[in-house]
Amino acid sequence: xxxxxxxDSHGRLGTMVDAMEKERPQRVFFLGDNYQDGKLLSGCYPxxxxxxxxxxxxxxxxxxxxxxxxxxxxxxxxxxxxYYVKSGTWRLPVAAKKTGAKMVCFGHTHxxxxxxxxxxxxxNPGTAGGVYxxxxxxxxxxxxxxxxxxxx
Numbered sequence: 437x438x439x440x441x442x443x444d445s446h447g448r449l450g451t452m453v454d455a456m457e458k459e460r461p462q463r464v465f466f467l468g469d470n471y472q473d474g475k476l477l478s479g480c481y482p483x484x485x486x487x488x489x490x491x492x493x494x495x496x497x498x499x500x501x502x503x504x505x506x507x508x509x510x511x512x513x514x515x516x517x518x519y520y521v522k523s524g525t526w527r528l529p530v531a532a533k534k535t536g537a538k539m540v541c542f543g544h545t546h547x548x549x550x551x552x553x554x555x556x557x558x559x560n561p562g563t564a565g566g567v568y569x570x571x572x573x574x575x576x577x578x579x580x581x582x583x584x585x586x587x588x
Contacts, residue, residue: 446470461575464484513541
């Protein structure tokens with residue numbers, strides 16, 4: 437299963453639309469900051485399931501975090517601001533272990549990250565909107581209970 441991961445689009449959908457056309461995912465994780473961008477994108481691709489959380493710039497209805505499963509892998513989806521990720525990521529593995537998640541997908545910092553910490557894989561796709569950092573997104577490949585993350 438191929439999952440696209442977007443965060444921090446901030447009203448700029450171009451990269452996400454291009455990635456959807458190029459990557460042809462089976463699922464999408466949208467990690468907030470601009471939740472409405474995720475809603476608009478999901479409306480353009482109704483055949484693709486979207487799992488979305490709100491960020492610190494989202495003042496609408498929607499979940500702050502989700503625990504989802506794909507192909508036997510459990511993911512914790514969060515924007516990251518409630519875990520103060522700009523001051524360090526050490527809180528994320530603690531939260532993941534409480535939920536049984538193998539990977540935490542988060543945003544907020546606008547900086548891409550793909551690394552393990554305390555036995556939990558941390559994955560931040562960067563900013564789909566290119567705000568303060570280079571434009572980026574993530575691709576997760578999930579198969580047989582294993583996940584591989586790539587930053588694009």
